Amino acid sequence: MKKIFLALILIAGCTDGYVARVGSDKITEGSFKNRMLDVPTYYRGFLETEGGRRQYLEGIVNESILVELAKAKGIHRRPEVRDRIKALEDQILLEQVVEELKKGPLKIEEAEIEEYYQKNQDFYLHPPRMRVSHILAASKDEAANVLAQIKDGVSFSKLASENSIDRNTAQKGGDIDYFERGDMVPEFEEAAFKLQNIGDISPVVKTPFGWHIIKLTGRSTAVSKTKEDARDEIVQFLSKQKLDGLLVFYKKKFNVKVNYDRLPHIYPPWYIPKEEGKEENSK
Template sequence: MNLRLALAAVLTVVTFPALAAGTDPVVATVNGKEIHRSQLAELQQSAPQLRQVPLEMVYEQLLDHVISGQLLLEQAKKQNLENDPEVKAQFKDAQAQIQQMVKDAQIQILQQVYLKRRIDADISEDQIKAKYEDMKKNMPPQEEVKARHILLETEDAAKLVIADLKSGISFEDEAKAKSTDAASKANGGDLGYFGKQENVPEFTEAAFKLKAGEFSQTPVKTQFGWHVIKVEDRRPATPPTYEQVKQSIKMQLGQQDAQKIIDGLKKTAKIERFKADGSPASDKIKN
């Protein structure tokens, strides 16, 4: 069993410090042994793929896993497996791996904290603002369109909608009556303003070919179905505000600064490189 999974299994049967009944309720009992909600939350956090999922969505699966683990633990203890030579050997190996994991984590934390403090000291608010202004100057002109759409399941259904629009039925009413897009149907198919990078290519290409007031004369096929599109307005895109991009700019500057810091440390350090087998390198490699 993978060590991390094994640790997760162990955590599910460990008794955690008692919390107030309202915050850590008993969610099951197994032969009199209480299982608390906190044990399920701990197990969920040990599985990266479940961390962003609401606990309620995986509650039954997690609870069943914890109950199964408790039953297995009871049987193992009944057989006194804690004193079994095989178990002791695996415990010893696991302890060694855990100690190494802790050491590795300590090293990473030290490296990250040092680098973060150096970067924070190097990068000022003025530098971030200057980078933002430079980004705006070099940003190519962008355009946005304000559009509505009607999503249909078939091409023939989309053609009938286009015929209705040509006969004078309002686009908004047609969208409310026939669109299968639940997100925009109630608003008459309104999608608001969007740029060229914000929709699938086929939809974007068709929308940006239309002038304000025009609707597509042929159905537009995308992975979602068949669309009829109407463009209501076109305008120059507004550049993102400083606050919207501040963190991404800071991250970009930080990555550049981190490399400079590391390069500087290499220049002042005495570093000797060897081949993968430990033998001397035939050619000297500069730091």
């Protein structure tokens, strides 16, 4: 009996806690369980059966075989692939650090939500909605040039359809339709909500997407919101405020430097810059 028991221990030890191995890579019980957590909820009942887990494990093994093949071919060393792997790694780290920060410096207490809601009750009881059109340019100079044409009387809609790099709205003369606070990036919202009269045009506005010119085309009032209705957007707003402050600190700590002057000469891979000579000839 002791010999049988000892043999079982030795056999179990040989597996080294993994459920499968492809080359030198091992799929451990822990990693297998973590992979099962990633499946959609409707698929989980299938994994509660042994046959389901067997089929799922076979799928992971097949994926691992193809990954090993990719490594054998040196695909993981190709520059474009390394860039994508780095981007995925950074995205995972970003998600994890944000989750950790939400438990610490970015944590929003109930008292903060209540205080913000009370101070901004007028906004939530009668939240304004804006309707605007915009023209999005790739550079400040391009936006300034378009703005000058608007001031000279050229149709905003025409300039939007011809010049805006936001092709989804350009086809509609730049129309974005109605939106409330919290729907757009802060820089865009701030500029839009400063416009008072229908037809007013903003100066050039910089956001993470480029340089905008905004035209106010409509204004209305949305349905009132209770604190519970507004909770998510309040948390998002307060978290953004705290994050902005935190980033100012870490920009100094990590000695961040950004060369914005190089951007005018860096285009998206799909963008073909206009050749000045051809542009002049077309005129």
